Amino acid sequence: MYGSRRVKPSSTVLDLGVNIDGQLTMADHVAALRRSCLFQLRQLRMVRSSLTLKAAKTLVHAFVSSRLDYCNSLLYGIGDGLLTKLQTVQNAAERVVTGTKKFDHITPVLRQFHWLPVRQRITFKLAMITFKCLHGLAPSYLADVRTPVLSVVGMWQLRSANSGALVVPRTKTTIVGGTLPWLARPLGTASPSTCGLHHCPEIHLRKNQNPFIWLRVLLRSTLIERYTN
Numbered sequence: 001m002y003g004s005r006r007v008k009p010s011s012t013v014l015d016l017g018v019n020i021d022g023q024l025t026m027a028d029h030v031a032a033l034r035r036s037c038l039f040q041l042r043q044l045r046m047v048r049s050s051l052t053l054k055a056a057k058t059l060v061h062a063f064v065s066s067r068l069d070y071c072n073s074l075l076y077g078i079g080d081g082l083l084t085k086l087q088t089v090q091n092a093a094e095r096v097v098t099g100t101k102k103f104d105h106i107t108p109v110l111r112q113f114h115w116l117p118v119r120q121r122i123t124f125k126l127a128m129i130t131f132k133c134l135h136g137l138a139p140s141y142l143a144d145v146r147t148p149v150l151s152v153v154g155m156w157q158l159r160s161a162n163s164g165a166l167v168v169p170r171t172k173t174t175i176v177g178g179t180l181p182w183l184a185r186p187l188g189t190a191s192p193s194t195c196g197l198h199h200c201p202e203i204h205l206r207k208n209q210n211p212f213i214w215l216r217v218l219l220r221s222t223l224i225e226r227y228t229n
Contacts, residue, residue: 018071026075030082037064037089045096056097057113064093068118073125086118 012021012028019029040063048056068086075083091106098109110117116124132138133146147167 026078027082030085033067034085034089037067040064041092041096048096060093060097072122076122076126083119090118
């Protein structure tokens, strides 16, 4: 009861555009996101013949990709079935842009346009958030969550303490907790040699200009390479 009104519990709540259910499966959010993106694609498909390739890519990024990327870090750890539903949306967007037929293989198209698949986009977002937390670029409510192994009494002598790893908190579910620490170790020591990309001149050029931009290029290239090979 709230005053004289009876308040009924809800199975899902909408917070900042994200549908959150009681079990944190994110199934309701994925369903709503998929409906929204497919509606936008149907509208774009009707005018695709009047658009240039560049204009079509811009519209897809504005109305579809931006929706897939919005708060997608919350989707880390969800079931493969839900990720597959979102991947079909991205595949449909690629087909609208390029005119690829329904039964043609979509992976070469993703590689050609340098688009990360949905699963890798989530990993990319979390990795960049982790990098910002480690280098003082993230808000305090995120940066304060991290606990370096080096700062924990009794753990500073471990080999992981010198690798930039973070303490992974114990949780009772696989969805909640442990996301940022899991990604922190490879990013804390990221370099062209440790990532096996020291031969790439483009990454070296960007590194000399801006370490943050260099990391974005390195990580994106690595994720695409692992997905397509």
